[in-house]
Amino acid sequence: MSDWLTWQIVDSAFPTGAFAHSWGLEAAWQHGEVSNLSSLRAFLDASVQQTGFAVLPLLNAAYARTGDLEGLDALADAFTLNVVANRASRVQGRSLLATATRIWPSDPLLALKRQAEATCSHLAPVSGAVFRIVGLSLSAAQKVALYGTARGVLTAAVRLGIVGSFEAQRLQFSCGPLLESVAERCHALTPDDLAQTAPIVDLLQSSHDRLYSRLFQS
Numbered sequence: 001m002s003d004w005l006t007w008q009i010v011d012s013a014f015p016t017g018a019f020a021h022s023w024g025l026e027a028a029w030q031h032g033e034v035s036n037l038s039s040l041r042a043f044l045d046a047s048v049q050q051t052g053f054a055v056l057p058l059l060n061a062a063y064a065r066t067g068d069l070e071g072l073d074a075l076a077d078a079f080t081l082n083v084v085a086n087r088a089s090r091v092q093g094r095s096l097l098a099t100a101t102r103i104w105p106s107d108p109l110l111a112l113k114r115q116a117e118a119t120c121s122h123l124a125p126v127s128g129a130v131f132r133i134v135g136l137s138l139s140a141a142q143k144v145a146l147y148g149t150a151r152g153v154l155t156a157a158v159r160l161g162i163v164g165s166f167e168a169q170r171l172q173f174s175c176g177p178l179l180e181s182v183a184e185r186c187h188a189l190t191p192d193d194l195a196q197t198a199p200i201v202d203l204l205q206s207s208h209d210r211l212y213s214r215l216f217q218s
Helices: 001-010 025-030 037-056 056-064 066-079 083-103 107-116 123-134 138-161 165-174 174-186 199-207
Strands: none
Touching: 001 056, 001 138, 025 199, 037 056, 037 138, 037 165, 037 174, 037 199, 056 066, 056 123, 056 138, 066 107, 066 123, 083 107, 083 123, 083 199, 123 138, 123 199, 138 165, 138 174, 165 174
């Protein structure tokens, strides 16, 4: 069951609104920091590693302690100082929770939704709690988060015209060993291990609202 559920959640048709976000790629592209295949690969690698150290610690904790959403969400809010990333995390977290309660209505999810009303509903802790309730294994939940970042960056790259669809798919395939490595390295991280590993990506993303024209929300 877990495998089928995983595939459903990572499907691009799963309605969480992720298509509206570029993980900072649009700003990096407009500033000239990403302009070709090699610079896109560097951006992709940095983004995946950042997910491992900034998302998985909170996801892991929320998966283990679904009743502690408020405290973990407050930590996520304090850690995510970049206004653009903070907003994107809140929007996607609320969207995931709303989608989950409509697709898999249950008392635990409804209780989580009520609990989240007093929080910012950041994506990392919401993901951990939701995925635990709907029945994903922790390993699958971690890989969903990592895969979502890789797919999101590459989908944005195609829509921005940085690479074509086939190049993006080759990049995604070649990213597999890194995804596996980050999943293994970060599988047991706790909130005490939270770290910003891609400060340049974070800085570029923070300028998103000041871009002259924008295709994405973040």
